[in-house]
Amino acid sequence: MKSCDEIRELVGAWGDGELSQAEAEAVRLHVEGCSACAEERRQLDKLNVSIKSVLASQQPIAFEPFWRGLERRISEKRSWPAGWLDRLRMPLGRPNLAWGIPALIGLALVLYSLGVWKEQTPRNNFAAVESIDAYGRNVALLRENETRTTVIWLYQNQEGDNETSGETSDQSPAF
Amino acid sequence: MELSDWELVQKCQLGEIGAFQELVSRYQQKVYLVILGLLRNPDDAMEVAQETFFRAYRKIKSFEGGSSFYTWLYRIAVNIAIDAQRRQKRNLLDFRDNMDEVFEEQQEVAKDPFADVHEKELREKLLSAINDLTPEHKAVIVLRTLEGLSYKDIGDILGCSEGTVMSRLHYARKKLQEKLRAFL
Numbered sequence: 275m276k277s278c279d280e281i282r283e284l285v286g287a288w289g290d291g292e293l294s295q296a297e298a299e300a301v302r303l304h305v306e307g308c309s310a311c312a313e314e315r316r317q318l319d320k321l322n323v324s325i326k327s328v329l330a331s332q333q334p335i336a337f338e339p340f341w342r343g344l345e346r347r348i349s350e351k352r353s354w355p356a357g358w359l360d361r362l363r364m365p366l367g368r369p370n371l372a373w374g375i376p377a378l379i380g381l382a383l384v385l386y387s388l389g390v391w392k393e394q395t396p397r398n399n400f401a402a403v404e405s406i407d408a409y410g411r412n413v414a415l416l417r418e419n420e421t422r423t424t425v426i427w428l429y430q431n432q433e434g435d436n437e438t439s440g441e442t443s444d445q446s447p448a449f
Numbered sequence: 450m451e452l453s454d455w456e457l458v459q460k461c462q463l464g465e466i467g468a469f470q471e472l473v474s475r476y477q478q479k480v481y482l483v484i485l486g487l488l489r490n491p492d493d494a495m496e497v498a499q500e501t502f503f504r505a506y507r508k509i510k511s512f513e514g515g516s517s518f519y520t521w522l523y524r525i526a527v528n529i530a531i532d533a534q535r536r537q538k539r540n541l542l543d544f545r546d547n548m549d550e551v552f553e554e555q556q557e558v559a560k561d562p563f564a565d566v567h568e569k570e571l572r573e574k575l576l577s578a579i580n581d582l583t584p585e586h587k588a589v590i591v592l593r594t595l596e597g598l599s600y601k602d603i604g605d606i607l608g609c610s611e612g613t614v615m616s617r618l619h620y621a622r623k624k625l626q627e628k629l630r631a632f633l
Contacts, residue, residue, distance in 0.1 A: 286622050287615050290593065292600050317633040321625055325579070325594045328572050329486045335495065340477055341470060347503045348466075 276300060278311055285315050289322070454518035461509045469509070473502055476519060479596065480526050486591035487530040489580060497533055501526040516605055523592070524606045531584040571632040578628040586621035589614055 276284075281304045287293050288301045305311045403414045410431035417424050452460075452468075454475070460468035480501055485494035504525050512521055579587060585607070592603045593614075600611040600618075607614070626633065 283619055286619050287600075290600070290618075292611075292615065317626060317630075318622060320633050321622060321629065322594055324571060324575055324629075325590060325625070328575055328579075329482065329591060329595045332482060332485050332491070334478055335481050335498075337474055337477060340481075340495075340499070341473060344473065344499050344502050344506075347499060348506055 276304060278304075278308060281305070281308070281311050282314050285311065286318055289315065289318060455514055458509060458512055458514070458518055461506075462512075469506055472518070476522055477502070479519075480522060482595060483523065483591055484526055484530045486579075486595055487527070487534055487584070487587055489576070493533060494530075497526065497529050500529055504529070517602075520602050520605050523596075523598075524608075527588050527592070527606055531588060534584045534587075567632070571629065574629055574632065575625070578625050581628075582621055582624060586617055586624070589617045590621050590625075593618060 281301055284293060284297065284301050285305070288298055291298075293301065305315055401414070401416045403412055405412050412429055412431065414427040414429070415424070416427070452471070454472065457468045457472050461472070477498065481494055481498045484497045484501070485491060488494050488497065501522065505522055508525075512518070579590065582590065588607060589603055592598045592606065593600075598606070600614040603614045604611050609617075
């Protein structure tokens with residue numbers, strides 16, 4: 275036999291239809307024979323009706339402006355950091371791809387240690403032309419850093435009488 | 450023949466925006482009223498309702514149908530609303546301003562279900578008492594009384610057991626009853 279306090283804890287759930295058949299029957303029998311618990315039930319019923327009435331009495335909202343606002347929000351292009359984070363979050367957030375993050379970090383370390391990202395020597399090709407005597411003979415120097423080649427080119431200004439001497443050297447000429 | 454929620458969700462997952470529009474039209478009003486029940490401010494409720502559907506749209510590919518669509522949707526809505534409510538409560542002055550606006554709006558509603566002064570007073574006291582509840586207690590009251598959801602569905606939405614829902618409801622109703630005893 276349940277006490278009034280125990281029954282009052284169940285009256286709300288009984289009104290909601292959430293008790294088992296046996297519990298519901300026990301509450302019903304008690305409430306029918308107890309004026310204090312019957313009053314409790316009446317107050318709860320009135321409270322529920324009042325709450326519903328207050329909460330449901332709000333002005334409804336129109337669908338069209340709501341949908342337009344939502345559609346605008348959906349189509350709005352997200353800022354690039356947020357967009358990229360979203361794209362990363364999806365594949366990397368999956369449990370079966372959890373190994374991907376340490377694997378990526380490991381791969382990056384290996385590539386770094388192999389020097390893939392070492393800074394390349396900037397191209398600094400050098401060319402110079404110098405007149406070496408009064409007969410129109412010139413010397414031209416071309417230094418190409420990428421292949422470490424130096425070309426020394428001797429020539430004369432007079433047409434048809436060009437003296438050309440190609441010479442390659444791995445070392446810079448001593449000028 | 451009208452498509453079920455799950456059929457519409459599957460179409461959404463294939464990129465059909467029209468299917469999502471249909472889902473929005475089915476639940477927009479209900480979601481808005483639940484959020485309004487929690488926040489009491491129509492502008493905030495509208496913002497949270499839109500954010501709810503926006504997040505649902507972004508996450509819809511991850512919805513696998515383990516629960517019903519509306520349970521999933523309400524879970525998103527209630528979580529955002531409870532967060533918003535906590536922020537709202539931190540600024541008590543704003544909160545009181547919102548309450549005053551709500552009371553004014555309530556009195557302007559043409560089809561007033563409360564005919565006499567006694568009933569109007571009850572409504573004001575009731576709104577005030579509901580607002581004094583914790584977000585978790587307010588959520589169970591709104592989901593049960595307004596939406597008529599089962600304890601199981603409420604538990605799924607709030608991430609708690611049916612027993613916890615029952616206990617929270619009992620406690621919340623008791624609080625409201627104590628504050629409104631003179632009117633009941």
